[in-house]
Amino acid sequence: MLSRVADSLYWMSRYLERSENTVRQLDVTLSLLLDTSSTTAETRWLRLLAALGNPPGLTWTGDPDELTRTLIFDPVQPSSVTSCINLARENARQVREEISSEQWQRVNRLYHHIRSPQAQNQFRSNMNDFLATIIDGIHLFKGVSDTTMIHGEGWQFIRLGRYLERAYATATLLEVYQESLLNLPEREHSGYQYLELVGLLRCCTSFEAYCQVYTADLTPDRILEFLVLNRDFPHALRYSIDGVRQSLDAIQRTGGRRPPEELLATAGRLHSMLRYTTIEEILDGSPGRFLHSIREQCLRIHELIYRYYIHYSIQSALAV
Template sequence: MLSRVADSLYWINRYVERAENISRFLEVSEAMALDCPPGSAEPWLPLVDAIGDRQSFDQGYPLRSPRDVVGFLLLDRDNPSSILSCISNARENARQIRDVITTEMWEQLNDLYWNVQDGESIWQEPDQEQLRSIRRGCQLFYGITDVTLSRDQAWLFSQLGRLIERADKTSRILDVKYFLLLPTPKEIGGVLDELQWISLLRTAGAYQMYRQSVQQAITPSSVARFLLLDPIFPRSVRFCLQQINDTLQLIQRQPQLGPPDDLECLRGQLLAKWSYVRIDALITRGLHEAIDELQEDLNQLHQLIYARYFTTTDLGSIPSDPSCALS
């Protein structure tokens, strides 16, 4: 497969996955805001930290109001990680490889793009419905891809982009709760604390599966374990790393002769590290530090994939932040 085509497939799915995750973040924060004082930024500012764009947000929106956060993450064309930018970038990548993707995939992505343009009917709906429509549009794209695209190299690079983005965003939203929203000792276990943990699970689309898997009171360690280490929940970091490892093995096809290269070492080490660690050990060592290290490893994995399959550029010139990479 041409590196240009593989690159576009990878980024189409990263962008769509990112748009879906941000719509989830905003949707849950809209619901949480109903339980907070009017105008409170408490459910909102952590979302900017979760996306990793706090500096540009503070520069462009000095008032830092709830509506500013929504505008920045939803419609700001200057923010490369806004929902509008992600969908636009995904569509542009798809337009360049229309002969590779299926007609149904292109039509769904094109519909999603035009549905979020200024003046469209979606913006006349309540805020929650707007976000739900965007999320469902992204999920419909996944479903169409799953049932219309042959399980060849195109499929594998599509999966790879989706999985890396999903692992990154799941870890980021957990880090926000653990590090930035950590309550005072007297608030731990209180109503607001439990509400925030429930909202975190809903943000990750994990609440019902968590309840089925963990039949006990919600605790920080059990939520962290489920989102990081559960082997069968499709949005957990552990599950994503397993699928990333399997996908890269299928892309490589032929066993590599000689010692493993950097990409093979990192994918294997990441999977082993997050498969055989206990949540108590992560919390004792420092969950924030462990998640920071995970995100650095995911960025390094992205760089190695980029260098191996998408470009001949030296590794040092590849953007480490996916939102800064050009497709």
């Protein structure tokens, strides 16, 4: 596969995953603001920005409407939902011959919807419905990708981008929450903290899934264990890194090029860490440092993917 094709498929998927993550976290933050508690609106908005990686150029100015509009509609802000969908569509356009008509129609429809006057009207009249419409559009794209595209090398690059972006975003979210909420002694938890923990699970679409495993007994330790170490839930870190590892293995088989040992070792080390570490070991150490290490390893995997599959030299390609 040409490196430019792999690059576009990879980033198309990452940008859509990033859009979904932003919309979901924004939806949860707006819902929590309806609850009267000791937590100020400023604290919640600052936490949202931190969970999104503190995007450059985005600051809390005291105006929630302005920040919400910027996060969704600002075409100049690289981290906005509109910018990410624009970039996803542009990447899809560049590889139009590699994706199905249904994929193109879905991403193109999402692109035109968020730029339309109807989107602005829906945003003003019913924010929750508007955000749900965006998430539905992204889910439809993922669904048609899995059902209309050959599950070959290109599809694996789409999965690789999706799971690497998801793992990094989930690790960032948990690192932010563990400082302010997951770190609290058990005696300090109250009804307010319960709502915040529900919000954390909703940020990962995991409230119902968590309850199926642990019932509705929400404790920080169990939430951390579920979102980090569960092997069956799609938004858990272990599941996402398993997906990254599987996609790298599949790309090697279908593309005929063996990844460098450094990439295999980095992905394998992260995979093994999440597979064999227990929640007791994480809690006995530093959960924040553990989560930060996962983020760093995700960035390293991204760098190595780019070095080997996107920006590789002709000499290195011929040497394989």
